[in-house]
Amino acid sequence: MSVFKVKERKTTFLKVRTSGLYCCVPHCSNSSRYTNVSFHIFPNDVSLRAQWLAKIRREHFTPVNCTRVCSRHFLPTDLVISPKGLRLLKKGAVPVLFAWNGYTQPKSRLSVWERRPPPPQTDSPPADPQPVPEEDDVIDNMDHDYCVTAATGAMASELLDDVETLQRRIRELEAQTEKLHLQSRFGLQRIAGSDHQIRFFTRFASYRHFQYFWRLIEPAVTTKMVRITSVRSNPGASSDTTVHHTNTKLPPIDEFLLFLMYLSVGLYPQDLAERFGIHRTTVSRIIATWTNFLYELLGKKRLWLPQEVVQAHLPPEFAAFPDTQVVLDCTEIYCQTPSDLLLQSEVYSTYKSHSTLKAMIGIAPHGAITFISALYAGSTSDREIFKQSGIATLLKPDMAIMVDKGFLVDNLAPCKVYRPAFLSKKSQMSAKDVLQTQSIARLRIHVERCIRRVKENKLFDRVIPVSVCGNIDSLFSLACMLVNYQHGPLVKAWAALN
Numbered sequence: 001m002s003v004f005k006v007k008e009r010k011t012t013f014l015k016v017r018t019s020g021l022y023c024c025v026p027h028c029s030n031s032s033r034y035t036n037v038s039f040h041i042f043p044n045d046v047s048l049r050a051q052w053l054a055k056i057r058r059e060h061f062t063p064v065n066c067t068r069v070c071s072r073h074f075l076p077t078d079l080v081i082s083p084k085g086l087r088l089l090k091k092g093a094v095p096v097l098f099a100w101n102g103y104t105q106p107k108s109r110l111s112v113w114e115r116r117p118p119p120p121q122t123d124s125p126p127a128d129p130q131p132v133p134e135e136d137d138v139i140d141n142m143d144h145d146y147c148v149t150a151a152t153g154a155m156a157s158e159l160l161d162d163v164e165t166l167q168r169r170i171r172e173l174e175a176q177t178e179k180l181h182l183q184s185r186f187g188l189q190r191i192a193g194s195d196h197q198i199r200f201f202t203r204f205a206s207y208r209h210f211q212y213f214w215r216l217i218e219p220a221v222t223t224k225m226v227r228i229t230s231v232r233s234n235p236g237a238s239s240d241t242t243v244h245h246t247n248t249k250l251p252p253i254d255e256f257l258l259f260l261m262y263l264s265v266g267l268y269p270q271d272l273a274e275r276f277g278i279h280r281t282t283v284s285r286i287i288a289t290w291t292n293f294l295y296e297l298l299g300k301k302r303l304w305l306p307q308e309v310v311q312a313h314l315p316p317e318f319a320a321f322p323d324t325q326v327v328l329d330c331t332e333i334y335c336q337t338p339s340d341l342l343l344q345s346e347v348y349s350t351y352k353s354h355s356t357l358k359a360m361i362g363i364a365p366h367g368a369i370t371f372i373s374a375l376y377a378g379s380t381s382d383r384e385i386f387k388q389s390g391i392a393t394l395l396k397p398d399m400a401i402m403v404d405k406g407f408l409v410d411n412l413a414p415c416k417v418y419r420p421a422f423l424s425k426k427s428q429m430s431a432k433d434v435l436q437t438q439s440i441a442r443l444r445i446h447v448e449r450c451i452r453r454v455k456e457n458k459l460f461d462r463v464i465p466v467s468v469c470g471n472i473d474s475l476f477s478l479a480c481m482l483v484n485y486q487h488g489p490l491v492k493a494w495a496a497l498n
Contacts, residue, residue, distance in 0.1 A: 023070040027099040030070040038087040039068035186275040202260040259290040266458030325399040332356040349378035367490035
């Protein structure tokens with residue numbers, strides 16, 4: 001007997017479970033437990049696979065590697081037996097037998113020649129020609145091989161309703177597409193129908209006023225405008241030769257609108273470039289071109305009115321001051337603080353507590369701007385601006401000016417000066433001085449209202465950067481000159497005087 005113990009070996013047999021195959025066709029319950037049915041994978045050919053998917057009628061269905069279609073859905077002629085006894089499909093076979101067609105193949109429709117036998121041939125002479133029937137009779141008497149039932153008639157009516165609905169929807173989408181096409185690019189045609197938008201973007205009272213002004217400057221646009229471009233000048237060309245560039249990316253009237261939007265709305269060049277579909281550099285060149293063009297064109301027009309013209313349009317409110325030629329006042333706009341300390345002290349305004357640029361504006365008694373000075377440093381006094389602006393050379397001894405208390409220009413002006421009285425060392429002003437001060441204040445307020453119209457241009461709402469200071473004098477003068485064209489009279493009762 002062996003001293004070693006022999007351990008009994010227990011052998012365990014694993015039960016291998018084969019995966020079952022099922023048919024993916026709807027209403028078919030065949031599986032691999034049926035031995036008389038074979039299962040076939042989808043073909044790799046894209047067009048043939050699409051035919052299979054169309055035949056089996058499964059929506060949102062994508063076959064995978066394990067997807068099968070059983071042999072019950074194929075014609076017997078589509079199946080062949082291989083030498084090894086396997087049931088295979090012929091190349092190009094498509095499933096056609098399903099539960100919804102009773103697992104039968106629909107019979108092919110006979111051709112028209114098979115459905116209608118040819119007329120018998122006779123040797124008799126041809127009969128008299130029959131009259132040609134009308135088109136409606138032909139349609140009514142046609143021998144159709146189908147009939148219209150109540151169900152098909154209702155279906156046809158529904159289809160006609162669907163067609164009309166789709167056609168209506170197409171027209172709506174075409175209108176929306178055309179509207180979006182117009183909105184994709186900004187231009188005058190986009191805002192021409194709204195006086196409110198014209199007033200917002202251009203400061204002109206209406207589209208009619210805008211067109212009137214455009215007709216005044218349009219001839220000069222094509223003949224006198226010199227454009228700023230990126231083309232370098234030829235050193236050998238003569239200096240008196242001017243080349244007018246007419247090929248522009250925007251129509252001239254849209255360029256004018258762009259310039260007004262920059263001045264009136266204060267839009268940045270990048271914003272204007274996105275709106276008009278052009279490059280930012282092109283926007284800068286358009287702004288510079290129109291600034292120089294309008295400044296030269298409008299600057300040639302006489303702003304200062306002769307004394308007889310002013311007297312002819314004198315409002316009745318100025319009856320106590322009949323010799324008034326101009327009402328003067330100064331205004332300031334904010335500018336960027338320069339880095340140079342000396343310039344900082346020059347442009348700093350103690351009135352605004354900020355770096356500013358200062359100008360003097362004069363209006364006629366009936367409200368039209370008749371004088372615009374250059375822009376000076378913010379620390380310049382009203383008296384100094386009056387002295388340097390050159391307005392004293394336009395005044396005559398029989399004229400008078402109306403100013404604020406800060407204008408101490410009695411020894412500079414060669415004419416009478418209407419100014420509110422000072423209290424000086426008196427305990428109170430006399431009744432005459434009080435009445436005169438009130439009368440002057442009621443009339444001098446109109447120049448402040450006119451200055452407010454100038455400052456409605458949003459370009460002057462923000463701090464003017466140093467990079468723009470080269471053109472800011474021209475832009476400010478243009479804004480003042482355009483006020484005479486953009487707005488009506490300051491007082492509605494004065495409309496008959498203008």
